[in-house]
Amino acid sequence: MKQLKHKKLLLALIVIILLICIGFVSAGFYFFKVACVPGPKSFLSSSSSKLTKSDxxxxxxxxxxxSTKQKWHIKSADGQYQLTANYLPCHNSNKTVVVLPGYMDTKEDMGEYDALFHKMGYNTLTPDPRSQGQSQGKYIGYGWPEKNDVKKWIEFLLQKKGQQQQIVVYGLSMGAATAMMVSGLKLPHQVKAFVEDCGYTSVKDEIEHEAKALYNMPAFPRFPLVEILSGINKMKVGYFMKDGSSITQLHKNHRPMLFIHGDRDKFVPTEMVYQNYRATRGPKKLWIAADSAHAKSFANHPKAYRKHIENFLTKYVK
Structure with missing residues (x-):
């Protein structure tokens, strides 16, 4: 009788564990869809396309x-997807900035940054990341697969516009993380500098932060859930989220980089920029924009924003 009770208890325990595991895996797939599958996101503020003079x-x-935009196209680095970009020439300049959009943003959302660099005398090449805008793709890669696409855009730019090009890579939010990830790759010598604005330390760090900030999720179940989500990401996108690290790539970077971050950023916490800044091996400068939330440093301080970027790039781009 006692042995039978023990067997029943063991069976009940196994069933409970299985149900918990199924629950975690189901939640992992749900959050993968929320975080990594393109589509409307309730946690993103909708921006109006209406242009007002108060802006x-x-x-x-x-x-x-x-402005008249040229449309450029390439295949993604893995050959799976057709990617699209805007190219805006600036007179006969041999200086070009590759402008990288943020999470769920498109090349059309980066117009003010194209204008900023155009006023400085740069051409701009602004791609839609895979699965965003007019570029094909199934999943949002948070910069890790996209870094190889950016390298391919740089090589395409050199083929079209010549080896005399001097190239800067600029990124905002997810685009900033992408730029930092690109910095650790073996790149053509024409890439002179990087500018990143409010990029995260790693995909895993950002996902963990959002799980806590958006869902008020305590350490348990946050830790196992993020690990399951990372495993699903490995199956679907091809990498574990901890491997999508800006810091790891910055350790390999010896090119100049300007770091920008708002002091009131809650989406990508301001403390992340200090970790990124310490990690890079090249010449560097850090500007913390006062009273600025996520990706608002330019809108809040347009003159200072331009001045910081211009002063930094003047040292490295002739």
């Missing part, structure tokens, strides 16, 4: 809207 970047956005 601090009205002139930049209007310039972009009125």
């Amino acid at each position: 601090p970047l009205y002139h930049e956005k209007k310039w972009f809207r009125d």
Whole structure:
């Protein structure tokens, strides 16, 4: 009788463990869809496409809207997807900035940054990341697979515009993390510098932060859930989230990099920029923009933003 009770208890325990595991795996697939599958995101603020003169970047956005854009196309680095970019020439300049959009943003959302660099005398090449805008793709890679696409865009730019090009890579938010990940690759010598604005330390760090910030999720079940999500990401996208590390790539970087971050950033916590800044091996500068939330440093400080970037790049791009 006692042995039978023990067997029943063991069976009940196994069933409970299996149900918990099934629950975690189901939750992992749900959060993978929320985080990594393109589509409307309830946690993102919707930005109006209406242009108003009260917008601090009205002139930049209007310039972009009125500009003629060349459409460029390449295949992704893995050959799976057709990727699209805007190219905006600046007179006969041999200086080009590759402008990298953020999470669920498109090349059209980066118009004020195209205008910013155009005023400095740069051409701009602004790709839609895979699965965003007009670029094909199944999943959002948070910069890790996209870094190889950016390298391919750089090589394509050199083929089209010549080896005399001087190239800067600029990124915002996810695009900033992508830029930092690109910095650790073997790149053509024409890549002179990087500018990153509010990028995260790693995909895993950012996902863990969002699980806590958006869902108020305690350490348990957050830790096992993120690990399961990372395993699903490995199956679907091809990498574990901890491997998608800006810091690891920055350790390999010896090119100049300007780091920008708002002091009130809650989406990508401001403390992440200090870790990224310490990690890079090249010349560097850090600017913390006062009273600025995530990706708002340019809108809040347009003159200072341009000055910081211009002063930094002048040292490395002739």
